Amino acid sequence: MNKAPKTNDRFLISYLELRKAIGILGISLPFILAIGGIFLFKLLGIQPSLSGYYYTGMRDVFVGNLCAIGVFLWSYKGYERSDDIAGDLACIFAVGVAFFPTFPPDPSALEKVVGIIHFISAACFFIVLAYFCFALFTKSDSDSPTDKKLLRNAIYKACGFIIVGALVLLGLNAILPESLKDLYEYLDPVFWLESIAIIAFGFSWFVKGEGILKDEIQ
Numbered sequence: 120m121n122k123a124p125k126t127n128d129r130f131l132i133s134y135l136e137l138r139k140a141i142g143i144l145g146i147s148l149p150f151i152l153a154i155g156g157i158f159l160f161k162l163l164g165i166q167p168s169l170s171g172y173y174y175t176g177m178r179d180v181f182v183g184n185l186c187a188i189g190v191f192l193w194s195y196k197g198y199e200r201s202d203d204i205a206g207d208l209a210c211i212f213a214v215g216v217a218f219f220p221t222f223p224p225d226p227s228a229l230e231k232v233v234g235i236i237h238f239i240s241a242a243c244f245f246i247v248l249a250y251f252c253f254a255l256f257t258k259s260d261s262d263s264p265t266d267k268k269l270l271r272n273a274i275y276k277a278c279g280f281i282i283v284g285a286l287v288l289l290g291l292n293a294i295l296p297e298s299l300k301d302l303y304e305y306l307d308p309v310f311w312l313e314s315i316a317i318i319a320f321g322f323s324w325f326v327k328g329e330g331i332l333k334d335e336i337q
Contacts, residue, residue, distance in 0.1 A: 134195075134196070134328075135328045135329050136328065137191055137194060137195065137328070138195075138324050138325070138327045138328030138329075139324070139325055139328030139329075139330045140191055140328075141188060141191045141192065141195075141321070141324040141328075142321045142322065142323070142324035142325025142326070142327070142328055142330060143321065143325065144184055144187055144188050144191070144321065145188065145317050145318065145320045145321025145322075145324060146317075146318050146321035146322060146325065147184075147321070148169070148181075148184050148185075148317055148321075149169060149310075149313075149314035149317060149318065151177075151180060151184070152166075152169060152172045152177050152180065152181060153165045155177050155180060156172060156175055156176070156177050159176065159177075160175060160176035160177065162175060164307075165307055165310050166307075166310060167304075167307055167309055167310060168221065168307075168309040168310050168313055169181070169310060169313045169314065169317070170216070170220065170221035170237065170241070170313075171221065171310075173220040173221065174220070174223055181217070182217045182218070185213045185214065185216055185217035186213070186214060186217055188213050189209075189210040189211075189213035189214045189217070190210070192206045192207075192209045192210040192213065193206060193207055193210040194206075197255055197258075198255075198258050201254075201255070202255050205247055205250055205251060205255060208243070208247050209244060209247040209248065209251075212240045212241070212243045212244035212247060213240075213244055215236065215237070215239075215240030215243075215244075216237060216240045216241050216244055219233050219234075219236040219237040219240060220233060220234070220237060221234055221237045221238070222234035222237075238293075242286065242290075245282055245285075245286045245316055245320075246286070248282055248316075248320045248323075249279045249282040249283050249286075251275075251279075251323070251324075252275045252276060252278045252279030252282065252320075252323050253275070253276060253279045256271075256272070256275040256323060256327050257272045257275055257276070265334050267332045267333070267334050267335075268334065270332055271326055271327075271332050274322075274323065274326050274332075275323050275326070275327070277319075278319040278320065278322055278323035279319075279323070281315060281316065281319040282316045282319050282320060285312045285313070285315050285316035285319075286316065288308075288312050289309065289312050289313070289316075292308055292309060292312075
């Protein structure tokens with residue numbers, strides 16, 4: 120007769136599922152927005168940025184996804200208090216991105232202020248996500264991590280570098296003169312850089328939830 124899982128095991132399973140859920144939400148967001156916008160709302164291609172979908176029929180999906188990520192991050196508990204604080208901050212910034220929309224066309228003075236809050240929230244959100252990858256996910260209960268743990272750590276760090284790299288390129292793009300941006304704006308670089316960063320975030324959490332590279336039970 121099978122025994123019911125121990126309480127600690129149930130908590131572990133819950134946290135693994137929580138991490139995987141966060142990962143799936145992050146990985147899927149760019150695809151859902153792009154495909155939904157084109158096929159459900161007949162948009163002519165992708166928007167200039169992920170945040171631009173706030174002003175389309177995909178607004179509820181954009182806001183809902185980020186709020187769900189925020190709630191899950193708020194619920195996240197890690198090894199130490201620093202993990203909890205990072206999760207809470209990431210939640211606040213994710214909700215800030217969702218509820219303080221990016222600049223619309225021809226923004227008013229108030230909309231410009233809201234847009235600035237949006238960009239600050241987005242930048243801080245990605246910084247905290249990179250911190251998860253570099254400093255928190257690489258922790259281990261064991262002094263002798265398994266080969267799979269070492270591989271997972273390499274993936275976390277790679278995802279962190281991808282997030283930071285995308286953030287740096289987004290910052291450079293923001294300060295370039297419009298005359299230069301006009302040369303490549305048709306490529307929608309902001310959309311792709313944001314998508315790369317959010318997918319890297321999602322993949323790191325999916326791996327942390329043992330969606331892949333799970334250690335074998337001894």
